[in-house]
Amino acid sequence: MAQPLKTRVYGLLTKLADRDTYSLAATELESIVSSIDAALLPTFLSCILATNSSDKLAVRKECIHVISTLASFHNLSPYVTKIVNNLSRSFRDKNSSIQAICISTISSLAARVTSSAFVTMLKLLSDVLFTEQDVNAQVGAALSLAAAIDAASDPDAGRLERMMVRLEKLVKNDGFKAKAAGLVVIGSVIGSGAVGGSSQKGLISCLMGFLSGEDWAARKAAAEALWRLAVVEKDAMGEFKGNCLKVFESRKFDKVKAVREVMNQMIEAWKQVPDLSEEVSPPPRSQCSSKEDASDGRYPRGSKSSSAAGLESRKKLTSTPPDNSFARTSRRGSALKNSAKKSSLAMSQKVDHKKPSRWKVEIAVPGAASLMSAQEDDVKERDENVSKRRDNENTMLSKPETKRSLFSRNSDEKMHKFGGLRSGSRVAPCHEETFESPVVVSNNTENLHTNHHDTEDLSLIRSQLVQIEKQQSSLLDLLQKFIGTSQNGMQSWRHVFMA
DSSP, X not given: OHHHHHHHHHHHHHHHHSTTTHXXXXXXXXXXXXXXXXXXXXXXXXXXXXXXXXXXXXXXXHHHHHHHHHHHHSOOGGGHHXXXXXXXXXXXXXXXXXXXXXXXXXXXXXXTSOHHXXXXXXXXXXXXXXXXXXXHHHHHHHHHHHHHHHHOSSOOHHHHHHHHHHHHHHHHOTTOXXXXXXXXXXXXXHHTTXXXXXXXXXXXXXXXXXXXXXXXXXXXHHHHHHHHHHHHXXXXXXXXXXXXXXHHHHHSSOSSHHHHHHHHHHHHHHHTSOOHXXXXXXXXXXXXXXXXXXXXXSSOTTOSOSSHHHHXXXXXXXXXXXXXXXXXXXXHHHHHHHHHHHHHHHHHHHHHHTSOOOOOXXXXXXXXXXXXXXXXXXXXXXXXXXXXXXHHHHHHHHOHHHHHHHHHHHHHHHHHHTTSOOTTOEEEEEEETTEEEEEEEOTTOOOOOHHHHHHHHHHHHHHHHHHHHHHHHHHHHHHHHHHHHHHHHXXXXXXXXXX
């Protein structure tokens, strides 16, 4: 079976050299590939790979293409070494079409072989890349290696990461002529996700150095590699974003159109990289909610978020004595503090509703003199009203009876909320300034610091009154400006009519 197959294949290769029988021989070779037995694969491959540079270009191209077709029908993992070594010799060919079909064949082969066979391909191609001195061989090996990495479904990330260090040194070496092809390999390794965090800084500086080079192909390949880096390692590029964008913006007006297009795509990708401030997630809870959760006992110690409020609440919890009754008392006391804060907010909202919304000014225009006199009277009247209101508010706040009534009302409301005096409870006097108010303390709680909250209520009322005073003064200023503009307008109209 092997000898008849050899005779048939060699006869077809002879026909491929003839222009008249080329299409017929190519079709027959395709039929052999689709129907050949797996046991005859070594014989068939030996016949196909026997071509060399002395054969015609059409024969060599068809034989390489047949290998790509054969990989889609059969598993060629056992024959990877033989195929890659044969194709590596074709890298030296000066004809670009031979290199292109070799790269396509290696890409098809890498997509269909096993992981161990793919590692063998990486080793063979990288050896050619790092040892060859011929420019064509360097370009062919680099582009084939990049195509294999891009086509592989699961490339060996650890091996590629170790290879990245050698690739950086290679492209920086003056003896390496195919720098653009080497940068293409670096871009493929970046696209596979094999770039570690420790090597990112050196890699970025290496790629940015090629953006200002004289070789436009190297500039284009470096820009593509940086674009892939911004897409694949998006979350890790925040610290490099600012400096990189400054350099990119200065290099985007390249004289070669293909480089400009890639530069613009790269800049857009780097603009999508989050800043360092955006990468830091906001605290999941506000300060108030963190304190409430820390005080109500629903969460254990050390289970809060890393926000400042959470840290403060943990410090407070760890500093409390281990007495259970005291812990319960402090938790209930904090709950009462929260209710007092809510009542103070409601009182402040009521004061807000009493603010004057807007001034309604009606001006009659019988004459300039009457207008000015009416406006001056209006301003004086409003000034007197404001001064009287300020005096009334100050006297109300200064009287101790007002404070007593406010505090007694708040204490009555709180006693009403807690159901008044219960059996077994005691009344403890709490002294502050010039008044005394009874504070109800249950068996499970200790002294409730209601006086502190009442003073907070008074401070809120004072702040609201100060705010009302400022708004009234601003409204008066606006009114005076309006009066001045109206007076000027009336004078201008008077001059017009008199003229």
